[in-house]
Amino acid sequence: MRPPFHNAPSQICNVNGATPASGITTVPAGASVQAQWDPGAHPGPNLAYMAKVDDAKTTTITGLKWFKIAQDGLHADGSWSSPLPNGIYNFKIPSDIKAGNYLLRVETIGLHVASTYPGAQFYSSCVQINVTGGGNASPATVSFPGAYHGSDPGITLNIYYPVPKSYTFPGPAVFSG
Numbered sequence: 001m002r003p004p005f006h007n008a009p010s011q012i013c014n015v016n017g018a019t020p021a022s023g024i025t026t027v028p029a030g031a032s033v034q035a036q037w038d039p040g041a042h043p044g045p046n047l048a049y050m051a052k053v054d055d056a057k058t059t060t061i062t063g064l065k066w067f068k069i070a071q072d073g074l075h076a077d078g079s080w081s082s083p084l085p086n087g088i089y090n091f092k093i094p095s096d097i098k099a100g101n102y103l104l105r106v107e108t109i110g111l112h113v114a115s116t117y118p119g120a121q122f123y124s125s126c127v128q129i130n131v132t133g134g135g136n137a138s139p140a141t142v143s144f145p146g147a148y149h150g151s152d153p154g155i156t157l158n159i160y161y162p163v164p165k166s167y168t169f170p171g172p173a174v175f176s177g
Helices: none
Strands: 025-028 032-036 046-052 066-072 088-092 100-110 121-132
Parallel strands (some): 025 121
Antiparallel strands (some): 046 066
């Protein structure tokens, strides 16, 4: 039997996520960045994580230590962060993290069939970045797979009835740096 996706290695950076791209994008600490998803993505939250690495072109993505830098979920008007206008999710790189190479992991969780386990659908991707500037912060980290569990309220829930008034994000708190 295949493990649920939230426990699969492909949850880290998706299928073939250990295959590096040819380049590394330089991003100043504190900069605004954006990820782009299919504008027809399923309803649910968007999240962003970073993992410090010696070389952003690493092919070893298991065992990395990730810290959450952004999340957006259920809005006051009842709409979800995903799908996004034009599929664009904007967030900031923390201003006080250490300079150096990171993998930036962005994810949207489709909750349209999450009323029973294992219904949530995880769409993640990683980008190789080099952060310049910054400070000396060392945020608390989690591992993927393992940061989410099927019993997490943000993973198994019915978004249609009763319509939720709030959302509990899976994983750790956002690093506030």
